[in-house]
Amino acid sequence: MDLATLKALKPAEYSQAADGYRSTSDIAGEAKDRIENQIAAAMRNALKGDAADAALGQLTELGKNFHYIQVECGLVAAALEAFSYEMEAAKRKLDTALADARSANLTVNADGSVTYPPGGQKGEDGKIPEGGTAGGFLDPTAAAIGRSAANFDPNPHHRAAQDCADLIAAALQEATEADTKWAPKLRALKADDDLTVSDSDWADASSDGKGVQSAGKEYLDSLPQPPKDNDPKANAQWWKSLDAEQQAAWISMRPDTVGALDGVPAVARDEANRMVLAEAHGVAQGVYDDWLKKHPEPKRFEKYIDPYTGAVMNFHVETQEWKRWEEERKKAEKPLDGMNDIQKRFDATGIKDLPEAYLLGFSTEGDGKAILANGNPDTADHQAVYVPGTTSDLANFGGGIDRMVNVWRVAHGNAGGDSVSTITWLGYDAPDSVLKDAPYEHYAYDGAPAFRNFLDGLDQSHSGGSEAHRTVIAHSYGTTLVGAAVQTGQLSANDIILAGSPGVKVSNAEEMDVPKGHVWNEDADWDPVPSLGRLGHGGDHGGRDFVIPSDPEFGANQMVTDTSGHGGYWNPGSDSLLNQALVVVGKGDDVVLKPTHDGPPVYLR
Structure with missing residues (x-):
């Protein structure tokens, strides 16, 4: 990122954009809850028949869409807040350097170098030490050499210019690193162009969440941290101390943490754990589907052969090969069993x-x-x-x-x-x-x-x-x-x-x-x-x-x-x-x- 771009950048605009995505996430979450706990629940309690079942199926899919929107928009909001936080830090560093340069009557050039005027006591030749231009150093060794050279320069403006140039270089590097880190993360937060939320979508959401969590560690570390000993009273006080933005960030970036904290309200724990469940189910379903692809079902039935006479009987039994396959299949499917039971309970609300x-x-x-x-x-x-x-x-x-x-x-x-x-x-x-x-x-x-x-x-x-x-x-x-x-x-x-x-x-x-x-x-x-x-x-x-x-x-x-x-x-x-x-x-x-x-x-x- 160059100097002009960082000077013009307004990190607050990204935070404002995060507010929009957070609002969308909240609206989607409310819509999901209304569909699952009110509309669908009332239908299950009052209506029966094929038409009712079809309508409930459509409502279930709509609820899944709203849940996915809730989760993904929450991740986008958290990512934008983290990006804004990192860019704000870089922008503050740049603004400090520019203010220091102005107060010292230095000139900041388009490439980030800093020009300083002649200054200091006259030398033996009767001349005032000449001015010059200092370029910023990022390498610690080079920066130390640059500062040492500036200190030996009889022109006192040199050291001030070098300090400003180094600070500008550091600000530009931080901004470039943040931009390089977050651009692909934000691009990845894009859903398929369809109306079906599949297990692979949730597996992708899990990957997205891990990416945002890893990239946003600096931002998350800047927020108030949960107690380390899982003391319920301290957990409750911590949660109450967070504003809505901070609570949303914790749920989006660390749902596993929020969902496990005793003392946090049930509504917040439920939202966090449903994210963890949906993503875990998506990953587990993918693993199971891969197993099925690698292990096609063998022939299930064969005619029974009398072990004593060798006669082929006119009825069928399950093959030993299929029995072994079925045993292994159940093992592969086992991680999904409990998750499916939890979802069945969600779907039973209202009955x-x-x-x-x-x-x-x-x-x-x-x-x-x-x-x-x-x-x-x-x-x-x-x-x-x-x-x-x-x-x-x-x-x-x-x-x-x-x-x-x-x-x-x-x-x-x-x-x-x-x-x-x-x-x-x-x-x-x-x-x-x-x-x-x-x-x-x-x-x-x-x-x-x-x-x-x-x-x-x-x-x-x-x-x-x-x-x-x-x-x-x-x-x-x-x-x-x-x-x-x-x-x-x-x-x-x-x-x-x-x-x-x-x-x-x-x-x-x-x-x-x-x-x-x-x-x-x-x-x-x-x-x-x-x-x-x-x-x-x-x-x-x-x-x-x-x-x-x-x-x-x-x-x-x-x-x-x-x-x-x-x-x-x-x-x-x-x-x-x-x-x-x-x-x-x-x-x-x-x-x-x-x-x-x-x-x-x-x-x-």
């Missing part, structure tokens, strides 16, 4: 009054993590947070979503007009195997701090007139994590429901950080986990070892459980589900408890 979903956490690292809420927890009167157990990962996250949808429906129906938010929290690395991993306690203790932080974050982000009533619901090894969280810190909850618990590391309900009488337990017939798990995760009580929540001496309210097996506690229409929902909405007095001996069921009221 039987199901509220909008909020994606409060998402990561594909390791086995994957995800946190999803039915209804906005920041405005809810009642919150329920569910912790799944062994074998839980992103690929099977859909099961946890379904369980909390079931709880929401029954809780909503018994809430008496209060608002309810139910949350599936897979924010830890759960044991992969019942036999190999679940006996170990480190999964629980490793995940406990993250769980406590999440609950504390809900306290910080809640915007209702009063504190929310919060119930922790845990299943299987998830109950062990809750116990570990209680044992090693303070749990922010009003009620705790334990289902199919192998033990919670502590031996008494009074140790569970909730008021007396607010620990609830469900132990179904034919659920082997409580009996088997007590040897690894039971607590010690009054000289008895391996006490679990199902034991009378633990002191939990033993709820009537009419389901069987380890996974049926959330079956629709069951008393097991109803009892949980009643606790969630603060109606524990209506819960039916198991008889203490052989008497009838017990009510607390």
Whole structure:
């Protein structure tokens, strides 16, 4: 970039352009939310048939377009702000050099060199030292030599001219580097000329985001930084301290950071995590599609040949080659499973009054993590947070979503007009195997701090007139994590429901950080986990070892459980589900408890 161009440049104009793109991003985001959470939701709840399905399909595509516009325009805005920031720094440096030159009566030439007049004391020849022209040096060694030569010059204007020339050269170099860096980044932020937002578009958006993030590091570093220890209170204060432009920049350039911060409002976390999800899905779909291209499906069926007679039978069986291919295909597709389940939940908003979903956490690292809420927890009167157990990962996250949808429906129906938010929290690395991993306690203790932080974050982000009533619901090894969280810190909850618990590391309900009488337990017939798990995760009580929540001496309210097996506690229409929902909405007095001996069921009221 030459001197004339930088002199004429107005970095503020790029910031103003960023404002326009940011406004477009906001408008697109509002349109997406209106389509998904209002228009499409109302149609799902009221209309049926092929015509309705076709209309919903078109609305879904329109929503995807608005989401893509929201993300890409947000990236353009962030890129323009970063470019403006860097050019503003170069322009300030140039303006300083030009002002210094004017005050020293120096002349700045078109090429950036600086001419200085004669000056200083007369020499032995009786003449005043001549003037000259100083060119700017960028190389540190050359610049040092240039300054040294200027210092030895009897003309005092020489050093001033050299300093101005060096500053001008540095400003022009910074401006040139910024222009060279950002021009291709901005050109890359261009969508295909069609109305279909494909997975490859989102994969490109992911690449675009990484490019803007890398190029804009200097700009992002200039903004207030999030706390390093993920303290929910500090996170909330940091977010509130940002203006709208800074919040938008963080979401666009570091959605993974914003989406993972406990204490940040649910709306902001949801926006950030949906970006991460869409881009991760696009990348994963591309990987899966490539696998399919490289591994074409073999012949699936062949006629059965009797292994004893060699006779060809008149029926078909699957080939061994196809079975091996199908097994590998499922492995290749597995990263998409949980992401597809999350999208299915988004698309279910409105069905039987199901509220909008909020994606409060998402990561594909390791086995994957995800946190999803039915209804906005920041405005809810009642919150329920569910912790799944062994074998839980992103690929099977859909099961946890379904369980909390079931709880929401029954809780909503018994809430008496209060608002309810139910949350599936897979924010830890759960044991992969019942036999190999679940006996170990480190999964629980490793995940406990993250769980406590999440609950504390809900306290910080809640915007209702009063504190929310919060119930922790845990299943299987998830109950062990809750116990570990209680044992090693303070749990922010009003009620705790334990289902199919192998033990919670502590031996008494009074140790569970909730008021007396607010620990609830469900132990179904034919659920082997409580009996088997007590040897690894039971607590010690009054000289008895391996006490679990199902034991009378633990002191939990033993709820009537009419389901069987380890996974049926959330079956629709069951008393097991109803009892949980009643606790969630603060109606524990209506819960039916198991008889203490052989008497009838017990009510607390």
